[in-house]
Amino acid sequence: VDEEVFGSYTYNMEYVEQMVKNYTYLNLGLTFRLNGRSYVSKHGLLDLLNENMTEEPLYEPIHLSGADIEVAIAHGTGYGESYFSFVNGQYTSQGGTHQAAFREAIVKTVKEFYHKDYDASDIRTSIIAAVSVKVTDPVFESQTKIKLGSKEIEPGVSLRNFVLDFLGKHLDDYLHKHSETAQILQKKIVENEKERKAISGIQKKARETAKKVSLNNKKLRDCKVHRTDRHELAEESMLFITEGNSASGSITKSRDPRTQAVFSLRGKPMNCFGLTKKVVYENEEFNLLQAALNIEEEMDNLRYEKVIIATDADVDGMHIRLLLTTFFLQFFPDVIRGGHLYILQTPLFRVRNKKETHYCYSEEERQRALARCGANAEITRFKGLGEISPDEFRGFIGSDMRLDRVRITKDDPIHDLLEFYMGKNTGERQGFIIDNLRIEEDLVQKNYNDLH
Structure with missing residues (x-):
């Protein structure tokens, strides 16, 4: 890539790797290679869910697929809702009509299965799910294609009704066949309801x-x-x-x-x-x-x-x-x-002389700027x-x-990290700080040696 056109740049390989993984989830058995490493998925969106759960799911994730649709559903113990949605292989980070239909369908199906008028938020709190649909001539709401606007999955067929019908049949069948999952899910919904009413x-x-x-x-x-x-x-x-x-x-x-x-x-x-x-x-x-x-x-x-x-x-x-x-x-x-x-x-530093000014975000950048501006340059911290x-x-x-x-x-390990750094283990944390402490005098001497 020409730096004169695009400027100084770096690749965010974590982001690139996630994009490659998304393609594997949507193309079962197809192997992608990036920087000598192979990526392949055997279970589609189920693999996506398992690789993105930051906590143990309360039940074995539900994986359903049919013509032009695939979904994976699980619940954790945290707050909020998390969705991964795709249209014709495109990751729609802002969701759209298919994701809205999916969220509505989960609530409708669960209410009908348990014959209870549960609040929608109690059903969806702590859900993590993925949905992929194939739409004829999709219409997106932005140039970047990150939010679907189509209301039909194909001419004359409502996308909303298509998703509602699919989950209404297949999720309902799954819950009937897996009574243990159904019990765990209902217990979670009741717990969410109790907390919501308490506050x-x-x-x-x-x-x-x-x-x-x-x-x-x-x-x-x-x-x-x-x-x-x-x-x-x-x-x-x-x-x-x-x-x-x-x-x-x-x-x-x-x-x-x-x-x-x-x-x-x-x-x-x-x-x-x-x-x-x-x-x-x-x-x-x-x-x-x-x-x-x-x-x-x-x-x-x-x-x-x-x-x-x-x-x-x-x-x-x-x-x-x-x-x-x-x-x-x-x-x-x-x-x-x-x-x-x-x-x-x-920026941590500003390095300048009478001709040029550089803003530096690290010690390394400061050293490079100082080399360009000369030893007499003005340095502001x-x-x-x-x-x-x-x-x-x-x-x-x-x-x-x-x-x-x-x-x-x-x-x-989100919970472990938060427990260690933000929990009440003061003594353990104090020991960690002492063991990893860098003495200021040593750092000053190192900077002096670097400059001279």
């Missing part, structure tokens, strides 16, 4: 509070275009979550008000690891953040394509990143699974986002913005 009073008060401040939410400086709008810039909408007024002030003055919103934290948010969703409604800051994102009831309602944690590159900033990531992992993992949560990289002038900051959240997507896979 319903708190939810009502929290919603009323959120409504009162929605028109004058001092924490949120909103943008004009949102992910849910039918607008050409909808996919560019983003929310920066910042710490303190100085950082939010820099971003607010530098942002593009059409697509960039800012939510300002008061300080360090609560460590919510191990807590129930009740805390989301009792904690004003979490409740206002949830309201700003509009994700309480439906992930499809998420107002921003990118949710960006923008904290200082110091110890406190890193801690806030951990606390916010814990919040999303604990209560809204779909924001991460859907590829919406990011960490903003901001940015301690926080609030120290960067709005004019400078504009470049760091524009076309050259550097973002790290937060990802989770089944190979990530």
Whole structure:
């Protein structure tokens, strides 16, 4: 690839590998080779589900397939809903009419099977599922083909009715044949119902509070275009979550008000690891953040394509990143699974002489910039986002913005990691820190040796 045309670039191999795997799930037995490694799937979407579950499913995943449709369904123990949907081999990350029909069909089929009028949210909470359909002449809602708009699976045949009929027959048959799975699923639904009712009073008060401040939410400086709008810039909408007024002030003055919103934290948010969703409604800051994102009831309602944690590159900033990531992992993992949560990289150094200025995001970049600008170059160490002038900051959240997507896979021991870093094992964590401590004097000496 020509760097003069595309600039400096790197391949995100984790993303490329996931795309290759998606093709294997949809083409059984077909082997793909990438960088000397072979990828093949024997069980289609069932393999996808098993490879993306970050916890043990409550029951053996359900795998159903028919003409022009394949689905895989399981439930875990967490919050939220997670879906992988495909149309004619295209991954539709924003879902669309087929995913909406699938979600409706699961609720309808389960209600009819148990002869109970369960709430839809109680049935779908903690579900992880995949659906693939083949549609004649599909129509997508965007140029990137990530959301299906077609209402017919073929001329004269409703896509919604097709999915409803398929699950109404095959999922119902499966639950009748597998009574143990049916019992586990019903127990999970009842547990979800009990928790929902237990916090319903708190939810009502929290919603009323959120409504009162929605028109004058001092924490949120909103943008004009949102992910849910039918607008050409909808996919560019983003929310920066910042710490303190100085950082939010820099971003607010530098942002593009059409697509960039800012939510300002008061300080360090609560460590919510191990807590129930009740805390989301009792904690004003979490409740206002949830309201700003509009994700309480439906992930499809998420107002921003990118949710960006923008904290200082110091110890406190890193801690806030951990606390916010814990919040999303604990209560809204779909924001991460859907590829919406990011960490903003901001420069650590500015190296300049009278002719040129370089912004450096690492010690290695600083060394290279210093070599270009000379030993007498001026070096500025940015301690926080609030120290960067709005004019400078504009470049760091524009076309050259550097973002790290937060990802989770089944190979990530999420619960174990959160238990260790965010749990109450203070002594064990203290021992780990002491054993891995890097002495500041040693680092200073190393930097001095590098420079000379």
